[in-house]
Amino acid sequence: MKMNQIVFPLVLALAATLATTGCKHTPPKTTIIPGQQAGAVGGENGGGTLSGGGTLGGDTGGTGINTSQGGGSTTGLDEFDGMIKDPAALAANTIHFAFDSAAIKKSEDSNISAVASALSGNASNKLLIEGNCDERGTEEYNRALGERRALAAREALAKRGVSPERIRTISYGKDKPTDPGHDDAAWAKNRRADFVLLHPKP
Amino acid sequence: MKKIIFNFLIIGLAAVALNSARAEDQPIDIVGGGTIFGQKPIPVSLSGFTGEGAEVLKFDLAVQGFSFVAPDAAQYLISGSDAGSISGSLTDKFAKRVLLSRSYNGASLRRQAHAFADDIVFAITGKKGIGQTKIAYKSQPAGYGVGEIYVSDFDGANAQRITKDNAIVAKPAWAPGKLALYYTSYALDNPDIFYHSLTTGQRSKIAAYSGLNTSAAVSPNGSKIAMVLSKSGSANIWVCNADGTNLKQISHGDEDSSPTWSPDGSWICFATKHSERRRLAKVPASGGTVQYLNTTGAPNPTEPDWSPDGKWIAFTSQMHDFNVCVVPVDGSMAPAVLVEGQNPSWSPNSRTLVFNRSMGYRQVLSVLDVFTKQYKDCARATGSSSQPAWAK
Numbered sequence: 001m002k003m004n005q006i007v008f009p010l011v012l013a014l015a016a017t018l019a020t021t022g023c024k025h026t027p028p029k030t031t032i033i034p035g036q037q038a039g040a041v042g043g044e045n046g047g048g049t050l051s052g053g054g055t056l057g058g059d060t061g062g063t064g065i066n067t068s069q070g071g072g073s074t075t076g077l078d079e080f081d082g083m084i085k086d087p088a089a090l091a092a093n094t095i096h097f098a099f100d101s102a103a104i105k106k107s108e109d110s111n112i113s114a115v116a117s118a119l120s121g122n123a124s125n126k127l128l129i130e131g132n133c134d135e136r137g138t139e140e141y142n143r144a145l146g147e148r149r150a151l152a153a154r155e156a157l158a159k160r161g162v163s164p165e166r167i168r169t170i171s172y173g174k175d176k177p178t179d180p181g182h183d184d185a186a187w188a189k190n191r192r193a194d195f196v197l198l199h200p201k202p
Numbered sequence: 203m204k205k206i207i208f209n210f211l212i213i214g215l216a217a218v219a220l221n222s223a224r225a226e227d228q229p230i231d232i233v234g235g236g237t238i239f240g241q242k243p244i245p246v247s248l249s250g251f252t253g254e255g256a257e258v259l260k261f262d263l264a265v266q267g268f269s270f271v272a273p274d275a276a277q278y279l280i281s282g283s284d285a286g287s288i289s290g291s292l293t294d295k296f297a298k299r300v301l302l303s304r305s306y307n308g309a310s311l312r313r314q315a316h317a318f319a320d321d322i323v324f325a326i327t328g329k330k331g332i333g334q335t336k337i338a339y340k341s342q343p344a345g346y347g348v349g350e351i352y353v354s355d356f357d358g359a360n361a362q363r364i365t366k367d368n369a370i371v372a373k374p375a376w377a378p379g380k381l382a383l384y385y386t387s388y389a390l391d392n393p394d395i396f397y398h399s400l401t402t403g404q405r406s407k408i409a410a411y412s413g414l415n416t417s418a419a420v421s422p423n424g425s426k427i428a429m430v431l432s433k434s435g436s437a438n439i440w441v442c443n444a445d446g447t448n449l450k451q452i453s454h455g456d457e458d459s460s461p462t463w464s465p466d467g468s469w470i471c472f473a474t475k476h477s478e479r480r481r482l483a484k485v486p487a488s489g490g491t492v493q494y495l496n497t498t499g500a501p502n503p504t505e506p507d508w509s510p511d512g513k514w515i516a517f518t519s520q521m522h523d524f525n526v527c528v529v530p531v532d533g534s535m536a537p538a539v540l541v542e543g544q545n546p547s548w549s550p551n552s553r554t555l556v557f558n559r560s561m562g563y564r565q566v567l568s569v570l571d572v573f574t575k576q577y578k579d580c581a582r583a584t585g586s587s588s589q590p591a592w593a594k
Contacts, residue, residue: 029303029304029305030304030305030306030307031304031305031306031307031317031321032306032307032308033306033307033308033309033313033314033317135346136520137504137520138504138505138518138520138524138544138545139372139373139544139545139588139589140372140373140416140417140430140459140460140504140505140589141459141460141473141504141505143372143393143414143416143417143430143459144414144416144430144432144437144457144458144459145457147413147414147432147437148436148437148457151413151432151435151436151437168412168413169412169413169414169432170391170392170393170413171393171413171414172370173372174346175342175346175347175370176346176347176370177346180344180346182563
């Protein structure tokens with residue numbers, strides 16, 4: 001202990017001298033990087049570790065969704081479960097929107113009326129409204145915009161007497177273009193809400 | 203005795219390195235200087251490294267404010283070898299001082315080079331480097347439609363697929379300090395938010411309400427999730443506990459999207475519309491009065507991301523193209539337009555952003571040093587990669 005106290009200042013001085021003169025013969029300090037056993041990402045590349053340790057279980061376990069966990073989550077869509085999608089029935093009644101707008105155009109009145117009567121004609125049918133955007137606009141903004149379009153269509157149907165409980169909405173944002181082109185014509189087609197009739201399981 | 207002296211020698215060297223690191227902290231003090239953005243990078247020279255070691259060092263240092271020049275123009279000299287393993291030294295040429303001399307062992311050569319880059323950054327700036335951090339992102343083969351969530355090193359290397367749903371996915375977010383993600387998936391035929399443990403592969407539903415469930419953002423202590431739900435009839439910001447319980451609506455705007463937390467967990471910033479203009483706003487995380495941020499000059503702001511040091515909000519502005527911008531939270535200056543791109547996410551050290559930018563009709567991930575505006579594209583993946591989230 002006493003020895004150390006004497007040696008320490010000397011060593012510090014020596015170290016400082018070495019450092020300032022940049023002595024090339026100083027044995028370099030070695031940093032051991034935690035290897036694979038400390039929690040490898042693994043894979044063919046065999047590289048790297050994750051700081052928290054542990055392997056990524058995505059490939060083996062990622063396909064299962066444990067619905068027993070996650071308290072408070074409810075789909076609220078139980079009554080729609082298992083219904084048969086009929087995208088063809090109302091395909092002619094797709095409505096289109098102005099750029100960055102969720103307002104239902106006056107010119108879409110006839111389509112809204114046609115969808116409303118298809119639902120009033122059969123009380124056991126329900127409806128899925130799919131809101132979509134063109135590729136302009138950021139991803140999550142567009143996901144919200146697509147939902148606003150679907151909700152606006154639902155609102156328009158409610159005004160024509162369709163119970164909103166019979167309608168569910170889904171936004172695909174810009175993930176489901178009907179025309180994958182990158183011009184005005186494609187964008188105009190993609191700014192839309194599609195109506196998918198839902199039949200009860202036979 | 204010899205051993206004791208040797209140990210002290212090492213400690214002494216380390217102490218010298220640390221002291222000089224603090225002394226060198228001044229030139230990179232980002233807020234004190236006159237020009238905050240577009241600062242000159244710190245010139246360094248690199249010798250003795252070839253192949254992967256050189257590639258990693260160049261990437262890591264370029265995106266942390268350094269440029270590579272000939273030794274006579276350099277302020278710092280980096281020399282060493284990547285033959286078999288990484289060893290190297292860092293010399294301050296002006297002060298004629300070795301700041302760092304070290305060799306690395308274990309893991310991969312690539313990881314060793316990242317560790318050396320981190321040591322260089324710390325020795326010069328006194329700040330923790332980002333070389334050994336991770337990102338999560340989504341990748342879409344067609345540029346739209348179905349995709350999967352991936353995790354990789356921050357530079358895109360060692361990418362690993364996390365999901366296998368062949369479904370639309372969106373907006374991964376890390377649980378702070380954990381190997382776990384929240385993300386949106388259409389796997390159950392609706393945009394729902396899932397929690398996914400990367401250690402066990404187990405997933406659970408966090409939000410699967412009628413309509414939209416997306417844009418999960420985790421509070422800095424991991425206890426709360428902010429997200430966008432449309433269950434009330436319009437798309438708004440909601441907050442719940444990490445397990446999905448205790449749900450509360452906290453915004454009531456017409457066009458709300460993309461929540462992000464302040465580092466103290468007391469505020470949530472989000473994109474919205476106010477007086478017919480797109481704005482960024484902040485609201486107390488427990489609900490309350492909405493305040494609007496000054497983003498004049500950066501129209502149509504979306505996708506805010508609050509820096510871990512609390513000072514900045516990075517976001518996307520839509521002009522003719524998308525641009526990554528930064529604005530101080532305190533409103534002390536106008537937003538700065540940095541580079542063309544979208545979806546910025548801060549690094550843990552609040553200096554660097556990962557974002558995605560257009561390359562033709564697909565998106566590539568890129569890493570940006572905010573204060574010098576230098577950026578480098580991540581390792582190229584097939585398809586289109588976007589919505590990166592930096593693990594913190």
